[in-house]
Amino acid sequence: MCKKTIFSKIISREIPADILYQDSLVTAFRDINPQAPIHILIVTNIEIPTVNDITIDHENMLGHLFSVAVKMAQQEGIDKEGYRLIVNCNQNGEQEIYHFHMHLLGGKRLGIMVSE
Numbered sequence: 001m002c003k004k005t006i007f008s009k010i011i012s013r014e015i016p017a018d019i020l021y022q023d024s025l026v027t028a029f030r031d032i033n034p035q036a037p038i039h040i041l042i043v044t045n046i047e048i049p050t051v052n053d054i055t056i057d058h059e060n061m062l063g064h065l066f067s068v069a070v071k072m073a074q075q076e077g078i079d080k081e082g083y084r085l086i087v088n089c090n091q092n093g094e095q096e097i098y099h100f101h102m103h104l105l106g107g108k109r110l111g112i113m114v115s116e
């Protein structure tokens, strides 16, 4: 049997996280190592390793994931001032967890998008 990702263990509540939202498709929780005052991960409940593994069958789920990201931004009160949504992919994208997720970052001016 395949080993569960750390995010699957959070989704199934085997390990703790500050879960803000969950439905049958996605789960949103605070990042353990926040890079901004607001840093939330919106994760697909099913394990999709990278954005490269997205297929046409995932389109509705990912549209929904965007809607949940906006809902989280509104809930955190950062929708009007703005925020950033990021999906990292593989080594050059500095992806750490191979379970599809989107970062929602905000609560301050985020500066330039890519440094170095």
Ligand code: 5GP
Pocket (backbone or CB within 6 Å): 006, 017, 018, 029, 030, 031, 032, 033, 034, 041, 087, 088, 094, 095, 096, 097, 098
């Ligand atoms: P990636 O680099 O894969 O796009 O981002 C993975 C994110 O997951 C990182 O920002 C990291 O801080 C976060 N993360 C890793 N392990 C955990 C964990 O156990 N709990 C939570 N809440 N976030 C985690």
